[in-house]
Amino acid sequence: MWLDIYYNGNMNIIEVRNFTKKYGSFTAVDNISFDVAEGSIFSFLGPNGAGKSTTINTLCTIFEKTEGEMRIDGKDVMRQKDKVRQVIGVVxxxxxxxxxxxxxxxxxxxxxxxxxxxxxxxxxxxxxxxxxxxxxxxxxxx
Ligand SMILES: Nc1ncnc2c1ncn2[C@@H]1O[C@H](COP(=O)(O)OP(=O)(O)O)[C@@H](O)[C@H]1O
Ligand SMILES: [Mg+2]
Incomplete structure (x- = not known):
């Protein structure tokens, strides 16, 4: 369904669906979903230990996810790592x-x-x- 949204032209440059990250049996990020519209400024805020770094590192292709889907510019963050790395910049x-x-x-x-x-x-x-x-x-x- 979210792929339909992408191809229909309402461009979300980042799409996260049901992302979950476990370190062993500990759940660091529990089933989060969000979109970032192209050209927008998006702040990802939360208290220490909320899972921000885990989520961003996974989006940047550094960490493996446990469950869920992540796309940047329509490219799958896990299956098309090189393509994702070509379109992102990290400061x-x-x-x-x-x-x-x-x-x-x-x-x-x-x-x-x-x-x-x-x-x-x-x-x-x-x-x-x-x-x-x-x-x-x-x-x-x-
Ligand atoms: N490599 C790791 N192994 C085990 N637990 C981790 C690891 N990295 C982070 N955590 C735990 O995952 C949770 C989320 O951490 P983190 O993503 O660093 O949060 P934030 O960046 O929002 O402060 C925290 O409870 C943290 O202790
Ligand atoms: Mg952090």
């Missing part, structure tokens, strides 16, 4: 930049992760550095 709480590399080199590495065409890389790096006013720091280490 961590702590910086994950390599401090031995320049800003440009860090971004170039990420361009490679996402298999950007080589000839597009320089322009894209300048574009994003321009957006965040960091062009003057392009050749500096982070």
């Amino acid at each position: 961590f709480q702590e910086s994950t930049l390599d401090t031995k590399m320049t800003l440009e080199e860090n971004l170039r590495m990420h361009c490679h992760f996402y298999r950007l065409e080589r000839r597009e890389m320089s322009a894209r790096i300048d574009l994003v550095l321009g957006i965040v006013d960091l062009l003057p720091w392009k050749k500096k280490t982070t």
Whole structure:
């Protein structure tokens, strides 16, 4: 039924159905479902131990789920991990930049992760550095 919703054009970029995660016999996430509409900003809040990290790590293809369905951009999070990884970006709480590399080199590495065409890389790096006013720091280490 939720696939129908996707193909009918009411695009949910994230779809979670009856997700359950067990660590051994302990149920960390118990049968949750939610959608995130494309282009929206979605906050996933809850007290410590509620299961937020477990859910997000599973959506990011890092953890295996126990039960349920998860799709990002229509792709199955468990069965199409590589395809999901191509369309997601994760910003961590702590910086994950390599401090031995320049800003440009860090971004170039990420361009490679996402298999950007080589000839597009320089322009894209300048574009994003321009957006965040960091062009003057392009050749500096982070
Ligand atoms: N690797 C693990 N093994 C066993 N229990 C875990 C593990 N990771 C998390 N938990 C338990 O699962 C529950 C949800 O944890 P977590 O997803 O980290 O919650 P949150 O991010 O909302 O604080 C907690 O009770 C936590 O103790
Ligand atoms: Mg957490």
